[in-house]
Amino acid sequence: MSKPASKRQKQSSFKSTASEIPAPFSKASPAIQPFLEQLDPAHVYITHIDRHPPDAKKQIFLIPVLLNGAIAVLLAWRIYAAVPVYWAIVTHLLGYASSATVDTTNTTRNEQFKVLAKRTLMFLVDFLLFRFIGPWPLTFFLEQPCNPVTWRWKLGFQPKEIVVRVSRNWDAVDLMKGVKQGDESPFFKTRILPAIEKSFMRSKTGYLMMDKSWDLDFQSMLDAHTLVKQEKLKMEHVDKLVLVHMEGVGWLAWQWETDSDVIEDRRKKVVAFKEVLTKLGKESLFWKWMEIVEQERDADGGFTLERQQRVAERVEAAFKKEGVDFDELTNGVGGLEELPVKDA
Numbered sequence: 001m002s003k004p005a006s007k008r009q010k011q012s013s014f015k016s017t018a019s020e021i022p023a024p025f026s027k028a029s030p031a032i033q034p035f036l037e038q039l040d041p042a043h044v045y046i047t048h049i050d051r052h053p054p055d056a057k058k059q060i061f062l063i064p065v066l067l068n069g070a071i072a073v074l075l076a077w078r079i080y081a082a083v084p085v086y087w088a089i090v091t092h093l094l095g096y097a098s099s100a101t102v103d104t105t106n107t108t109r110n111e112q113f114k115v116l117a118k119r120t121l122m123f124l125v126d127f128l129l130f131r132f133i134g135p136w137p138l139t140f141f142l143e144q145p146c147n148p149v150t151w152r153w154k155l156g157f158q159p160k161e162i163v164v165r166v167s168r169n170w171d172a173v174d175l176m177k178g179v180k181q182g183d184e185s186p187f188f189k190t191r192i193l194p195a196i197e198k199s200f201m202r203s204k205t206g207y208l209m210m211d212k213s214w215d216l217d218f219q220s221m222l223d224a225h226t227l228v229k230q231e232k233l234k235m236e237h238v239d240k241l242v243l244v245h246m247e248g249v250g251w252l253a254w255q256w257e258t259d260s261d262v263i264e265d266r267r268k269k270v271v272a273f274k275e276v277l278t279k280l281g282k283e284s285l286f287w288k289w290m291e292i293v294e295q296e297r298d299a300d301g302g303f304t305l306e307r308q309q310r311v312a313e314r315v316e317a318a319f320k321k322e323g324v325d326f327d328e329l330t331n332g333v334g335g336l337e338e339l340p341v342k343d344a
Helices: 005-009 030-036 054-093 109-133 135-142 148-155 172-176 186-195 198-203 218-229 259-279 283-298 305-321 326-332
Strands: 044-050 161-167 214-216 241-246 250-255
Touching: 030 218, 044 186, 054 109, 054 135, 054 148, 109 135, 135 148, 148 218, 161 218, 172 186, 172 241, 259 283, 259 326, 283 305, 305 326
Parallel strands: none
Antiparallel strands: 044 161, 044 241, 161 214, 241 250
16 A cells, blocks of 8 residues: 655655745644655645546546557557568668568659658657557556556445545645745645636546646555545545645645535535435435434533434434435435534
8 A cells, every 4th residue: 555665755855934834724634644644745735535426437437448448459550560561671771671672773763752751651650659649548557556447446436535636747845935835826826726616626526637737646545545444544534635745844734625615515415315315205214313413412511422423323223213224325425424403
């Protein structure tokens, strides 16, 4: 799971001259420290949870699979067809007769120019094909330490997936150097803010978020899910974060989600939860769920961890009695963790 030591130990090349941590960042939570250990301090990262339906992710990922597969077949065919031609040319250059040899005594000057032009064009087309298109299937299928195919093969298509974007063609030094750091940096306005714009985040799955400023760190995404399985990390702790390393301070984080975003997301989840139960003819369970949560929340002593656990036990028992799997149902709407009923 861990990356090569050279990457983990690589340090950013700048030192902050600011006496305070630049806004809007703050010290990263210790809860995500195991995840931060997998990242390169030289880069800037954006993490969030991709909650698009698995079927949509499959359909979107199928397009690059088919495209890169077709390109790989084309390149393989071109190699198969071109090797004999290039071998004949090399043999001729070495002084041996071959199919590439041109009989200058029995051909006109125009015919010789045509042969030259044809071969020059072939060299040019093959160079462009393998120089600019050839890397596509190579990086898609074979790039190390991880590539899109390996990522999907190991992770599959999940209802909730951790997406890790890493800065491309710019780095932490660009965001945190000089007088203007953090949200005052032009890189914050031109690289980070467009990448977390609300409509952009809602309309695209994680795989479609690669562009000239951001790439996907496939290995870090697999590492994050491994940490979640090992219970060393919780998904919600890396949702909607911008991460950057500051020498002398350590990792900094900014969670860009606003209170209004949280409330709206909670409302939508509760509505979806109610609609699913209504379709099942179990709308009464929705009101039972709200009743249980409100009873435990309003009890003396506050909504402690013990009371939250009691809510889970009572709700699961109520749903089980009606033949409904509560966990499966809530996972289908993106989870109902930490949903305060009064905000919904």
